[in-house]
Amino acid sequence: MINKEILSFCLKKGILLDKEVLELFSNYPDLESAKFFIEKIKEVSSVNVLTKHTFIENITHFNKAVEFLPEERKKKLEKLKINLGLSIEIIKEISEPNIQESKIIEEKNDSVRVISNYLSPSKKLTVSDFVTHFRNRFNSLKNILQENSSLTNLTSISKISPERKVFSLIGLISSKKVSKNKNLLLEIEDLTGKITVLINKDKKDLFSLAEDLPLDSVIGFKGTISKGTSNKNIFFVNEIILPESSLSLRKKSPIEEFALFIGDIHIGSKLFLEKNFLKFIDYLNGKVPNTPEVSKIKYLFIVGDLIAGVANYPGQEKELSLSDLESHFQKAAELLSKIRSDIKIIISTGNHDGVRIMEPQPLINEKYAWPLYNLKNISFVTNPSLINFGFSNSFSGFNILLYHGFSFFYYADNIPSLIKQKSAHRPELIMDYLLKYRHLAPTHSSTQYYPSEKDSLLIQEVPDIFISGHTHKSGVMYHNNILIISVSSWESMTGYQEKRGAEPDFCKVPIFNLKTGSIKILDFEQ
Structure with missing residues (x-):
C-alpha cells in the first residue's frame, strides 16, 4: 500500500501527515512525485505536521521552488496537485486558428488556474478562533492601508500622545452612534487599544462617507486628538482612508476569445x-x-x-x-x-x-x-x-x-x-x-x-x-x-x-x- 510507504518516508524525515492528507495520497500511483511534493512543502512551510491547509497556504512557494524542473517532472507534479485539489489545469483545444494568431496560439498553454480555493477544516469552533480570524484580518488590511501615502505620522492607539498635532490611526470599527450634537461617534480598535473617533456633522462629505462605513471594517483615519467631557481622548477626524481596490489599467489579451x-x-x-x-x-x-x-x-x-x-x-x-x-x-x-x-x-x-x-x-x-x-x-x-x-x-x-x-x-x-x-x-x-x-x-x-x-x-x-x-x-x-x-x-x-x-x-x-x-x-x- 502506498500509504504505508508514504508513512515510512515521512517518519524518516520527521514529518507527520493528518488523516485527510494521507487519504488523498493513498490512491495516487506515483510514489516518487508524492515524496518529492511532501519534502518540498515541508521545506517551504517549515512545519512538521502537514495538513491540507498547509498545502493550500504554501502552494505558491512550492510552484516557485519547482519552476526550473524539467517539463516532464513538472507535469507529474501538476497531476498530483490536481489529485489533491490544489490546482486545475485544463489544456485548451484550438481548432482552425487564423494565420494572424497562429504564432501566439502555438505559444499558448491555455488553462484555467485556481489562485485561491478555500477549504475550511471541520472542527469545533471556540471564541479564540474568532479572535485569531479578526486579528489576522486586521493585520492584512493594515498592511494594505500602510501603503497609502495619505496616512502620515501613523501610530498605534496605545502610543497616542497629546503633543502630536496631526497623525493617523488604523482601526477596526466596533461601534457607531450619533451624539447629542448630531456628530458621528465611532469606536475603533487596533491590537493595542480602543479610542472614540468623532466625525463632525458640518463636514458634509466626510460625514456622508463615515455614515457608510460598515461595522468591523478596517479603516485609516487622519486627524487630531483632544480631551472629551469625561476626560477621555477623542480623535477628531479630518480624513478617512479606505483600503480600496484599484488597478492601473484594464488588461487586454493578444488573442480574441x-x-x-x-x-x-x-x-x-x-x-x-x-x-x-x-x-x-x-x-x-x-x-x-x-x-x-x-x-x-x-x-x-x-x-x-x-x-x-x-x-x-x-x-x-x-x-x-x-x-x-x-x-x-x-x-x-x-x-x-x-x-x-x-x-x-x-x-x-x-x-x-x-x-x-x-x-x-x-x-x-x-x-x-x-x-x-x-x-x-x-x-x-x-x-x-x-x-x-x-x-x-x-x-x-x-x-x-x-x-x-x-x-x-x-x-x-x-x-x-x-x-x-x-x-x-x-x-x-x-x-x-x-x-x-x-x-x-x-x-x-x-x-x-x-x-x-x-x-x-x-x-x-x-x-x-x-x-x-x-x-x-x-x-x-x-x-x-x-x-x-x-x-x-x-x-x-x-x-x-x-x-x-x-x-x-x-x-x-x-x-x-x-x-x-x-x-x-x-x-x-x-
Whole structure:
C-alpha cells in the first residue's frame, strides 16, 4: 500500500501527515512525485505536521521552488496537485486558428488556474478562533492601508500622545452612534487599544462617507486628538482612508476569445426557464445565425445556484419539478453536456447547491453531483474563489473573483447610500461598495462564515473581474478598472421572491471580449 510507504518516508524525515492528507495520497500511483511534493512543502512551510491547509497556504512557494524542473517532472507534479485539489489545469483545444494568431496560439498553454480555493477544516469552533480570524484580518488590511501615502505620522492607539498635532490611526470599527450634537461617534480598535473617533456633522462629505462605513471594517483615519467631557481622548477626524481596490489599467489579451457569465439557473424548479436555456445552448453550439463570435467563446462561468436545491425557503417543495438533489444534478449534467466540449465551464457554489450556508462554501458535493463530475470540460471551485484564465506565455491572463453574493442584501438594507440608490435592484453598486473595503462581507452579521485563520472573504488580491449572482439582477460597471458583473436568473419569479418585493431579470448573459475588453449583454428572454 502506498500509504504505508508514504508513512515510512515521512517518519524518516520527521514529518507527520493528518488523516485527510494521507487519504488523498493513498490512491495516487506515483510514489516518487508524492515524496518529492511532501519534502518540498515541508521545506517551504517549515512545519512538521502537514495538513491540507498547509498545502493550500504554501502552494505558491512550492510552484516557485519547482519552476526550473524539467517539463516532464513538472507535469507529474501538476497531476498530483490536481489529485489533491490544489490546482486545475485544463489544456485548451484550438481548432482552425487564423494565420494572424497562429504564432501566439502555438505559444499558448491555455488553462484555467485556481489562485485561491478555500477549504475550511471541520472542527469545533471556540471564541479564540474568532479572535485569531479578526486579528489576522486586521493585520492584512493594515498592511494594505500602510501603503497609502495619505496616512502620515501613523501610530498605534496605545502610543497616542497629546503633543502630536496631526497623525493617523488604523482601526477596526466596533461601534457607531450619533451624539447629542448630531456628530458621528465611532469606536475603533487596533491590537493595542480602543479610542472614540468623532466625525463632525458640518463636514458634509466626510460625514456622508463615515455614515457608510460598515461595522468591523478596517479603516485609516487622519486627524487630531483632544480631551472629551469625561476626560477621555477623542480623535477628531479630518480624513478617512479606505483600503480600496484599484488597478492601473484594464488588461487586454493578444488573442480574441470570449468569456460568458451566468448563474442562478435553478435547474429542478418548475419555474426553470428551460426553453430559454436550451436557446442559449443552441447559441453556444453555433446554431443561431449571424453569430460569428461563437466559435471564439472559450469560457463559461457559472457563479452559483446551478440547481434549485431543496429546503432553501418555506414552501419551496411546491415549486420543485424534481424532489432530490441527485436528480437536480442529473438534469444539470444532461443540459450542460449538450454544450460543445471545447468550452471550459467553471462552476462555483451557491446557497441552493446542496452545501452548507456558512462561507466559504465547499465544492459542489460529488456524492450528489457525480454526473457533472463525469463531464471533462467542467471544473468546480469554492465560493468565493479567485481564478486565472486566458493566460499564455506572452500574457498573464485575467484574474476573476467569483462570489455568489449571500451578504449583499445586508448592505442593501443597512448602508445609507445603498438604501437611497435602491441597490437591492442594482447589485453592481453593492459590489462596487465592497471593493472599497477589500472584503466581501466585512460586518460580522452580514453572512454566516467560518472563522478560518486566513479570512477567505478578504479581497487580498485585486481581481480584474468581479462576478456575483444571488440577487437575480443583471448589471455591469467598472470600479477603478475592475470589471463588475452581476448575473440574472433562469427561473421565473417565485412566490417567496414576490413576497420580498424582488424584481428579477431573466436570461441575460454578459459576454466579454478578452482582446478588446468590450462587454455586452445577450438576451435570451424572448
